C-alpha cells in the first residue's frame with residue numbers, strides 16, 4: 001500500500017524517534033463554537049469564547065473545536081474522495097504529480113527537516129489565481145491538478161474548501177477579539193490568500209519506532225484547521241514540560257493550531273507549537289490540514305497595536321512569499337542546510 005518501502009531515508013535520529021509509550025493529552029481544550037451560530041449574536045457569549053480561544057492559543061497553541069458549523073456531509077464526501085484518490089494505481093497518481101516549478105498535486109517523498117516522511121500527499125489551492133501569460137524563470141506556478149475520471153473529487157474539495165474557509169474566518173475573528181482587536185482586524189491580510197489544502201495518507205509502517213508520518217515541525221502560516229480520522233497519531237509538544245502528547249481523535253471535530261504568523265502578529269503572546277505525526281504497523285491514517293495563509297505580498301511583523309515601550313517588537317519584518325517558497329523548496333528535496341524559521345527574524 002502506498003508504494004513506500006522502509007529504508008535509511010526515513011530513519012529519524014535517535015533523539016527524535018517516538019517512544020513506545022504514548023501520553024494521551026488530557027489538557028488540550030475542546031471548544032464548543034455553537035454560540036457563533038446561535039442567531040443574533042450574543043456578544044457576551046462570543047467574548048467568553050474568544051477568551052477560551054486566547055487561553056488555548058497561549059497555553060497550548062492547539063485546541064479542538066466542536067459544533068463548528070462545517071456540515072458533516074461535506075466532511076464525509078471529502079473523506080470518501082480522499083480515500084478514492086489514494087486508492088488509485090500509482091500511474092494515475094503520478095499523472096497529477098508535483099514538480100519543482102509546479103508545487104501542487106501528488107507527492108510521496110516530502111522531507112521534514114531533511115528526513116523523509118512516511119506519507120503520500122495531494123496539495124491544492126481553494127483560490128486559484130489566473131495563470132500568468134509568462135512565467136519568469138524560477139517562479140512557482142500554483143495551478144491545481146485534477147485527476148481524470150474522478151469527478152466527485154473536485155466537487156467534494158470545492159465544497160469542503162468553502163465550508164472550512166468560513167470556519168477559518170470565524171476563528172480569525174475570535175483570535176483578533178482575544179487580542180483586544182476589532183474582530184475583522186486581520187481580514188485584510190487574506191484578500192489574496194495563499195491558503196492551501198493538503199490531503200495526507202499515512203500507510204501502515206513496518207518500523208513506526210524509527211520513522212514518522214511527519215517529522216517535528218511548526219506550521220509556518222497563520223492558522224491550520226485540521227481534520228483527522230479516528231486512528232490517531234498527531235503528537236504535540238506540551239509547553240509545560242516539553243513532552244510529546246497524542247491529540248485524541250474527537251468525533252465531528254477539527255483541530256486548530258496557531259501558526260508562526262500568528263505568533264509574530266501577536267508579538268509572542270501566542271506560540272506556534274511543535275508537532276509531528278506518529279505512524280503505526282496496522283492502520284493507515286488520513287488527515288486534511290487546511291493551511292490558512294495570507295496574501296503572498298504580506299510583510300509579516302508584530303501588529304502595531306500590540307507593540308509598545310513596555311512590549312517592544314520582537315521580530316524584524318519578513319516577506320511571506322519568500323518564507324513560503326524557501327520552505328516549499330526545502331521540503332521538496334533533501335538539503336544540507338536547516339530550513340527557514342521565524343527564529344531567524346527574532347530581535348530579542
Ligand SMILES: O=C(O)CCC(=O)C(=O)O
Nearest residue numbers: 200214228234277287289
Ligand atoms: O496529519 C496530521 O495530523 C498533521 C499533519 C501536519 O502537521 C502537517 O501536514 O503540517
Ligand SMILES: [Fe+2]
Nearest residue numbers: 217218219275
Ligand atoms: Fe503541521
